[in-house]
Structure formats: C-alpha cells, structure tokens
Amino acid sequence: MADVITLAQHRAAASVPDTTHPETIRLHGLATNALATALHHLQSLDSDPAKLALATARAVRAATALKRLSAISAEVAA
Numbered sequence: 001m002a003d004v005i006t007l008a009q010h011r012a013a014a015s016v017p018d019t020t021h022p023e024t025i026r027l028h029g030l031a032t033n034a035l036a037t038a039l040h041h042l043q044s045l046d047s048d049p050a051k052l053a054l055a056t057a058r059a060v061r062a063a064t065a066l067k068r069l070s071a072i073s074a075e076v077a078a
Contacts, residue, residue: 023072024072027072030062031062041054041058
C-alpha cells in the first residue's frame, strides 16, 4: 500500500484585534510618544550620560507598553 502524505490544511486567518478599544489606543500612544522622546534625547547635540539614561528609560517604557498591547491582542485573538 502507498504511503499517504498529509498536506497542510488551510486555516482561517487570525482574528484582527479591535484597534478602536480605548486601552489599545492609549497603549499605542504611550509607546509612540516614549519612542519619540527616546529618539529626541539620543539625537540631541549636547548628549551626555544623563540623556542617554533618560533615552534608555523611555525606550524601556515603550517596550513595556508594546508588551501590554501584545498581551491585549493575544487575549482578543484567543
């Protein structure tokens, strides 16, 4: 008897998260503003260690907001 090869099945696309939810909008705004602030501090002409530390803190804040946004998206998709 011939071997049977199982082909990948077509799956429905993952559900799109609700981008109009207030918490989604808030977290997106927080991440965007934190990244813009970090970039501003990194591009300043009088860059010093304090501004680098501030830029790093803002980048971490943006990453936290993105992590929370990802968690909300995962809950909606589940």
